[in-house]
Amino acid sequence: ETGVTQSPTHLIKTRGQQVTLRCSSQSGHNTVSWYQQALGQGPQFIFQYYREEENGRGNFPPRFSGLQFPNYSSELNVNALELDDSALYLCASSLKTSVTTDTQYFGPGTRLTVL
């Protein structure tokens, strides 16, 4: 196992609601990335957090926001949920140095269903 944990495992929400997903990174890792994976597609990069600041962002609207805490755990918040937000949300942790970012290790994901 990677040591990356996510909660909750599954979640059902209705359109317009807000959701918070959580991720605990692997020990020794300082970076967390979040991905959205729709059925039959590859994971889509949402954003990355490094040292509690956003370090890169994919093509997602501002209603997708995040936080990273001093212990390097992280939250993904999604406001005003839409039906298309139904997906598997994956968190990945890694160790970023001044030279590069090491391999990312994934948690088991949170499956979000928006009705």
Added chain:
Amino acid sequence: RKEVEQDPGPFNVPEGATVAFNCTYSNSASQSFFWYRQDCRKEPKLLMSVYSSGNEDGRFTAQLNRASQYISLLIRDSKLSDSATYLCVVNFPTGGFKTIFGAGTRLFVKA
């Protein structure tokens, strides 16, 4: 053009076959490259990193061609347990950092 493109699947091969996957990327500033494997309804798991010099791990060989901007994965002597989706991953700096996954190529290995 997509930032990372993979061979469309699925690939259906018999046990023992050799199968090759290709992946192209558009950003020449890309820094690091990986192959991940994803089983149905599971998270992606690292298969191997990809280096310009090429690297091998048992039955798996990965190659990177920076000039042509593509990476490849070769699986020799396919096993039933190799059946999965194989994802090509590219990291590049862009006012921070960005990771792009390919859409994945599904492999079915049959007895």
